Amino acid sequence: MPRAAPPPKDLLSLRDIAPAIPALLRRAAQLKAARRRGIVRATLPGANLGLIFEKPSTRTRTSFEVAIHDLGGHAIYMSPKDLQLGRGETIADTARVLSRYLDAIAYRAFRHADEVELARWTTIPVINALDDLEHPCQVVADLLTMSERWRGRFRGRRLAWIGDGDNVLHSLLLGAAAVGLDLTAATPAKYAPRPEIVLAAQELARSSGATIASTTDPTEAARGADALYTDVWVSMGEEAEQAAREAAFQGYQINAGLLATAAKDAFVLHDLPARRGQEITDEVLDGPRSAAWDEAENRLHAQKAILEYLLLPRWRGGRRRSR
Ligand code: CP
Numbered sequence: 231m232p233r234a235a236p237p238p239k240d241l242l243s244l245r246d247i248a249p250a251i252p253a254l255l256r257r258a259a260q261l262k263a264a265r266r267r268g269i270v271r272a273t274l275p276g277a278n279l280g281l282i283f284e285k286p287s288t289r290t291r292t293s294f295e296v297a298i299h300d301l302g303g304h305a306i307y308m309s310p311k312d313l314q315l316g317r318g319e320t321i322a323d324t325a326r327v328l329s330r331y332l333d334a335i336a337y338r339a340f341r342h343a344d345e346v347e348l349a350r351w352t353t354i355p356v357i358n359a360l361d362d363l364e365h366p367c368q369v370v371a372d373l374l375t376m377s378e379r380w381r382g383r384f385r386g387r388r389l390a391w392i393g394d395g396d397n398v399l400h401s402l403l404l405g406a407a408a409v410g411l412d413l414t415a416a417t418p419a420k421y422a423p424r425p426e427i428v429l430a431a432q433e434l435a436r437s438s439g440a441t442i443a444s445t446t447d448p449t450e451a452a453r454g455a456d457a458l459y460t461d462v463w464v465s466m467g468e469e470a471e472q473a474a475r476e477a478a479f480q481g482y483q484i485n486a487g488l489l490a491t492a493a494k495d496a497f498v499l500h501d502l503p504a505r506r507g508q509e510i511t512d513e514v515l516d517g518p519r520s521a522a523w524d525e526a527e528n529r530l531h532a533q534k535a536i537l538e539y540l541l542l543p544r545w546r547g548g549r550r551r552s553r
Contacts, residue, residue: 234250234253235249235250236543237250237539237540237543238540239349239355239356239540240349240355240356240357240358240540241355241356241357241358241366241367241536241540242342242345242346242349242356242358242364242366243358243363243364243366243401243404244364244366244369244370244400244401244404244405244408245404245430245434246366247366247370247536247539248404248405248408248434249408250539251370251373251405251408251409252409253539254370254532254535254536254539255370255373255374255377255382255535257535257538257539258370258371258374258528258531258532258534258535259374259377259378259531261531261534261535262374262528262531265300265531270300270301271301272300272301272302273301273302273538273542274298274301274302274303274333274537274538274541274542274545275301275302275303276302276303276304277298277301277302277303277304277333277334277537277541277545278303278304278305278306278331278332278333279294279298279303279304279305279306279332279333279334279335279336279537280305280306280308280328280331280332280334280335280336281294281295281305281306281307281308281335281336281338281359282308282309282310282313282315282335282336282337282338282339282348283307283308283309283337283338283359284309284310284338284339284340285338285340285360285466285467286466287338287359287360288502288503289501289502289526289529290336290338290359290360290367290368290529291307291338291359293529293530293532293533294336294359294533295307296530297530297533297534297537298537300534301534301537301538303333306332321344321347321348321351322347322350322351324348325347325348325350325351325352326351326352328352328354329351329352329353329354332354333354333355333541333544333545334354334355334356334357334537334540334541335348335352335354335355335356335357336356336357336359336367337356337357337358337359337361338359338360338361339358339360339361339362340361340362340467341361341362342358342361342362342363342364344361345358345361355540355541355544357536357537357540360397361397362397362467363397363400363424363427364397364400364401364404365397365398365400365401365501366401366404366405367529367532367533367536368398368401368501368529369398369401369402369404369405370405370532370535370536371525371526371528371529371531371532372402372405372459372499372501372525372528373405373409373411374528374531374532375499375521375524375525375528376389376411376457376499378524378528379457379497379521380456384406384409384410384411384440385410385411385439386412387411387412387456387457388411388412388413388414388441388454388455388456388457389402389406389411389412389413389414389455389456389457389458389459390413390414390415390416390448390451390452390455390457390458390459390492391413391414391415391416391417391451391459391460392416392448392451392452392458392459392460392482392483392484392488392509393416393417393460393461393462393463393479393482393509394417394421394461394462394463394465394475394479394482395415395417395421395422395423395424396421396423396461396465397465398461398501399415399417399423399461400423400424400427402459403415403423403427403428403430403431403442404427404430404431404434406431406440406442407431407432407433407434407435407438407440407442408434408438409438409440410438410439410440411440412440412441412442412443413431413440413441413442413443414443414444414445414450414451414455415443415444415445415451416444416445416446416447416448416450416451416452416482417444417446417482418446418478418479418482419446420478421475421478421479422444423444428442428444448481448482448483448488449488449491452488452489452491452492453491453492454491454492454493455492455493455496456492456493456495456496457492457496457497457498457499457521458484458488458489458492458496458497458498458499459498459499459500460482460483460484460498460499460500460509460510461500461501461509462503462504462505462508462509463475463476463478463479463482463505463508463509464476464505476508479508479509482509483508483509483510483511484498484500484509484510484511484514485510485511485513485514486511486513486514489514489519496519497519497520497521498510498514498515498517498519498520498521498522499521499522499525500515500520500522500525501525502522502525502526504522
């Protein structure tokens with residue numbers, strides 16, 4: 231039997247883990263079922279995970295902290311203002327030092343280029359915990375949530391994205407294309423996803439058979455879809471564009487009317503936090519077809535599967551291999 235390919239050093243883009251997604255989803259589902267039975271196994275005893283977060287976080291930070299704790303390790307939260315990084319120490323120097331203490335770093339950055347720079351200089355895995363280009367860990371949890379509802383089968387299902395062509399959509403395009411899920415993204419023309427990401431998704435879709443499509447019409451995307459997904463109109467760091475964005479996204483709301491055009495059993499995803507009354511109504515987010523709360527829970531199980539995937543090959547006999 232062919233051996234599974236070794237994991238990449240870092241998870242900066244969903245593309246880095248595309249071939250491993252089915253195995254990651256199976257492992258996350260196993261870990262979820264076990265935790266619900268009260269079973270948590272310390273598969274990474276003593277692992278130290280650094281969390282460098284340039285922006286606030288509820289889900290990503292907490293799920294990583296609980297995940298590494300469940301796996302037998304320890305998390306250290308570091309805001310850049312508490313690090314010398316905030317006083318001008320370079321990313322390269324920070325990376326070289328932290329590599330001597332930690333076993334992995336989850337990094338939430340304003341700029342994708344800084345993720346790449348940190349990964350370039352570390353000897354330990356760097357995990358993208360959201361930046362301006364992608365949010366890959368979110369999308370592993372999203373795929374887990376869809377997989378649960380579709381009994382593990384993505385082929386023949388269609389997901390509609392309604393709203394901003396942002397970092398979450400970028401990772402989702404790559405994730406959907408990797409697993410064979412059809413995705414239609416409805417965004418205003420000015421806020422379409424980056425062409426290079428769409429091209430990369432289309433390239434992945436050639437192997438999986440997924441259809442990756444785009445439109446500016448939310449109803450066209452939602453009609454007959456098996457799931458609808460949206461995100462805030464104004465992401466962290468875009469506050470200066472608030473008025474222009476709120477004007478541009480009028481009509482890109484998941485509400486009862488739009489949901490009625492989707493498949494009868496369609497459900498709704500939102501990565502949260504939500505701006506209720508903007509991209510989604512209370513009625514939908516709190517309603518019986520909302521998968522957002524399962525999706526948020528699944529961040530925890532997905533993070534554990536990701537940490538094991540990246541760290542276990544470097545972790546033998548309960549000890550880190552020498553660097
Ligand atoms: N979805 C998400 O990344 O949430 P946080 O910003 O709370 O981490």
